[in-house]
Amino acid sequence: MKVSTILGLVASATTAFADLSLKEAANGFSIGVAANTRFFEEEGYLEATNQYNTMVAENGCKLSGIQAEQGVYDFTDCDAHLAKAEELGMKFRGHCLIWFNYQPEWFQNIKGYDNMKNAIVDHITTVLTHYKGKIDTWDVVNEAIDDGSSGENGTFQLRDSFLTRECPDYIDIAFKTAREVDPEVKLYYNDYNNEGLYGSKTDSVYNLVKDMVDRGVPIDGVGLQYHLHTNAYPEYEKVVETMRRYAELGLEVQITEMDVNSVEGKTEEAFALQAKLYGEGLRACLNSPNCTGFITWGVGDSNSWRSNGYPLAFDVNYAPKPAYYAMLNVLKEYNNVEESDDQADEVDDADTTVDADVDSAEEDSADEQN
Numbered sequence: 001m002k003v004s005t006i007l008g009l010v011a012s013a014t015t016a017f018a019d020l021s022l023k024e025a026a027n028g029f030s031i032g033v034a035a036n037t038r039f040f041e042e043e044g045y046l047e048a049t050n051q052y053n054t055m056v057a058e059n060g061c062k063l064s065g066i067q068a069e070q071g072v073y074d075f076t077d078c079d080a081h082l083a084k085a086e087e088l089g090m091k092f093r094g095h096c097l098i099w100f101n102y103q104p105e106w107f108q109n110i111k112g113y114d115n116m117k118n119a120i121v122d123h124i125t126t127v128l129t130h131y132k133g134k135i136d137t138w139d140v141v142n143e144a145i146d147d148g149s150s151g152e153n154g155t156f157q158l159r160d161s162f163l164t165r166e167c168p169d170y171i172d173i174a175f176k177t178a179r180e181v182d183p184e185v186k187l188y189y190n191d192y193n194n195e196g197l198y199g200s201k202t203d204s205v206y207n208l209v210k211d212m213v214d215r216g217v218p219i220d221g222v223g224l225q226y227h228l229h230t231n232a233y234p235e236y237e238k239v240v241e242t243m244r245r246y247a248e249l250g251l252e253v254q255i256t257e258m259d260v261n262s263v264e265g266k267t268e269e270a271f272a273l274q275a276k277l278y279g280e281g282l283r284a285c286l287n288s289p290n291c292t293g294f295i296t297w298g299v300g301d302s303n304s305w306r307s308n309g310y311p312l313a314f315d316v317n318y319a320p321k322p323a324y325y326a327m328l329n330v331l332k333e334y335n336n337v338e339e340s341d342d343q344a345d346e347v348d349d350a351d352t353t354v355d356a357d358v359d360s361a362e363e364d365s366a367d368e369q370n
């Protein structure tokens with residue numbers, strides 16, 4: 001196949017999602033994406049990003065992005081994400097203040113309770129002060145529960161990390177500090193495998209959060225990361241039940257990092273299963289009154305932290321995948337959004353043809369290079 005034909009196919013794939021965007025179909029519901037300034041020069045990337053109405057920085061607003069050196073705060077990259085979101089008319093979600101993973105050496109090496117506590121308080125105070133009035137929701141603590149925590153009898157076990165070792169009550173400190181610095185901001189606890197599949201982790205996170213609520217530690221919501229695999233995913237009913245349990249505690253939930261890693265690679269079956277799971281996650285959220293947002297963890301498959309698993313709603317050329325249409329259809333159905341007949345035809349055509357075209361375009365392109 002000639003390059004011009006390939007470009008034509010990619011272009012027609014691109015126009016297939018231009019007429020009714022996810023955000024139009026969302027009708028104010030927060031449908032979001034993790035973005036990264038590394039890709040902001042790519043037109044296709046921005047066009048796909050612009051399908052969503054909410055942005056989170058994949059890495060730029062983490063402690064590692066803002067305070068790579070102790071006491072030296074550099075907001076350049078986090079600010080650049082926020083500025084792009086504002087330019088595109090998107091809301092912006094804060095991720096994340098305190099996390100055990102991918103942290104700078106200086107933070108991991110802090111010794112002593114007071115030193116660790118001071119570092120946590122200083123970071124949260126400085127970041128929330130900088131973004132006061134600009135970011136209304138933050139993941140305050142990320143991934144604190146141990147993967148093996150049984151969750152039996154209302155218990156939970158915290159992950160062993162430099163945070164728990166030096167400052168066992170770091171979660172309380174983090175949430176209380178955040179509330180004090182900015183009483184308006186929504187404070188989230190965010191974790192993975194807590195959406196219903198693994199009973200023990202789902203229960204353990206719930207038990208941690210319930211304990212916080214019972215003791216009056218300020219918290220507004222729980223992030224269900226929703227990092228799934230095509231061979232490991234929760235049942236729809238379990239997800240709805242998980243969300244309902246948090247509603248009973250008076251808490252919001254959001255699906256914060258949706259992706260579905262294909263363990264089979266790039267197959268039609270895997271993409272169809274991804275579509276089903278994206279649709280179910282979004283439907284569970286829309287059917288749960290306390291679920292206030294649904295966010296995917298990246299734009300196109302090649303941008304993903306799990307790029308070998310083709311886990312996202314757009315392919316490596318930023319053409320929409322079945323998962324994209326699944327989200328669009330759930331949003332349209334839920335919000336009663338109608339397209340014109342012409343637009344509907346275009347979406348239907350794209351639905352059945354785009355993936356096959358782009359797949360063969362990629363293969364042909366590889367052939368030509370060989």
Ligand code: XIL
Pocket residue numbers: 058059102142225257305
């Ligand atoms: C990941 C990013 O996608 C990677 O680019 C980075 O190298 C490591 O972090 N859970 C989270 C996210 O809360 O912050 C992680 O993001 C993915 C798992």
